[in-house]
Amino acid sequence: xxxxxxSLENVHLSLPSSAGVVEIxxxxxxxxxxxxxxxxxxxSGSGKSTLMMVIAGLERANSGMVNxxxxxxxxMSEDQLAAFRREHTGIVFQSFHLIATMxxxxxxxxxxxxxxxxxxxxxARDALASVGLxxxxxxxxxxxxxxxxxxxxxxxxxxxxxxxxxxxxxxGNLDGATGEQITRLMFALQAETRATLLLxxxxxxxxxxxxxxxxxxxxxxxxxxxxxxxxxAAGR
Numbered sequence: 001x002x003x004x005x006x007s008l009e010n011v012h013l014s015l016p017s018s019a020g021v022v023e024i025x026x027x028x029x030x031x032x033x034x035x036x037x038x039x040x041x042x043x044s045g046s047g048k049s050t051l052m053m054v055i056a057g058l059e060r061a062n063s064g065m066v067n068x069x070x071x072x073x074x075x076m077s078e079d080q081l082a083a084f085r086r087e088h089t090g091i092v093f094q095s096f097h098l099i100a101t102m103x104x105x106x107x108x109x110x111x112x113x114x115x116x117x118x119x120x121x122x123x124a125r126d127a128l129a130s131v132g133l134x135x136x137x138x139x140x141x142x143x144x145x146x147x148x149x150x151x152x153x154x155x156x157x158x159x160x161x162x163x164x165x166x167x168x169x170x171x172g173n174l175d176g177a178t179g180e181q182i183t184r185l186m187f188a189l190q191a192e193t194r195a196t197l198l199l200x201x202x203x204x205x206x207x208x209x210x211x212x213x214x215x216x217x218x219x220x221x222x223x224x225x226x227x228x229x230x231x232x233a234a235g236r
Contacts, residue, residue: 003033003034003070004031004032004033004034004067005032005033005034005035005036005068005069005163005164005196006030006031006032006055006067006068006164006196006198007030007031007032007065007066007067007068008028008029008030008031008054008055008064008065008066008067009029009064009065010027010028010029010063010064010065011025011027011028011029011051011054011061011063011064011065011066012025012026012027012028012061012062012063012064013025013050013054013059013060013061013062014062023219024047024050024219025047025050025051025054025061025219026047026218026219026220027064027220028047028051028064028219028220028221029221030051030214030221032196032198033196034163034196035194035195035196036196036197036211036212037187037190037196037197037199037210037211037212038197038198038199038210038211038212038213038214039199039201039206039207039208039209039210039212039213039214040052040198040199040200040201040207040213040214040216040221041201041202041203041204041207041213041214041215041216042202042215042216042217043202043217044202046216046217046218046219047216047218047219047220048168048200048202048216049168049200051200051216051221052091052166052168052198052200054066055068055164055166055198056085056089056091056166057073057076057081057084057085057089058085060073060074061074068084068088068089068164069088069089069163069164071084071088083115086111086114086115086160087115087160087162088162088163088164089162089163089164089165089166090156090157090158090159090160090162090164090165090166090195091157091165091166091167091168092150092153092154092157092165092166092167092168092170092186093153093168093170094168094169094170094172094173095173096141096146096149096150096152096153096173097153098141098149098152098153099141100140100141100142101140102140102141103137103138103139103140104128104133104136104137104138104139104140104141104144104152104155105121105124105125105128105137105138106124107141107152107156108123108124108127108128108152108155108156108159109121109123109124109159111156111159111160112124112159112160115160117160123159123160124137124155124156124159125137126159127155127156127158127159128151128152128155130155130158130189130192131151131152131154131155131185131189132151132185133148133151133152133155136148145178146173146174146175146178147174147178147181147182150170150171150173150174150178150182151182151185154170154182154185154186154189158189158193158195161193161195162193162195163195163196164195164196164198165189165190165193165195165196165197165198166198166200167186167197167198167199167200168200169200169201169202170182170183170186170199171183171203171206183206183209186199187209197210
């Protein structure tokens with residue numbers, strides 16, 4: 001059996017608010033195998049996005065163990081975490097997070113440049129071609145549709161061939177048809193790169209297209225039964 005790519009044990013996270021301390025994660029245990037596609041589902045406010053931030057090293061847990069790709073994130077400095085993300089983790093956000101003053105190619109290349117990749121622009125060009133945007137590399141985000149912007153964000157996430165791919169409501173800002181295209185593309189890229197995928201969503205039908213789903217509620221995870229073969233294997 002493959003070693004876990006994501007391993008969390010008894011993870012707690014509390015944040016201050018005007019009403020007092022809010023406990024967001026309440027003893028989360030989660031294990032995701034190398035190369036597995038897992039759908040994390042739960043209602044708004046259940047802690048899904050915060051959990052993704054912890055897995056990405058963008059938030060620090062108050063207690064518990066967070067081991068990602070064999071690395072204990074709690075032992076890393078902020079600079080080490082940033083370097084770790086560039087090397088091992090690709091993130092697709094609902095809101096794209098593209099830089100408006102940069103072309104599609106520049107948006108994809110910038111994390112590669114920060115990682116010291118001399119072939120950053122060549123990799124960016126190839127990644128954009130892989131999502132069907134070879135003809136749009138010189139366009140700015142404002143010149144692209146929502147679906148095209150999400151494709152750029154996806155190309156940026158996979159350009160460095162990360163071991164971990166995190167997607168937080170990747171179709172949330174898209175219409176149904178465009179969302180379906182992005183969903184198919186996301187699973188195709190995950191299969192091609194053999195990355196471990198954690199898909200965060202409130203949509204049960206989308207989560208069910210992963211090999212396994214887990215449910216989150218009130219800051220806790222409740223494992224769910226396997227839902228069958230991933231999207232590509234099912235031929236959908």
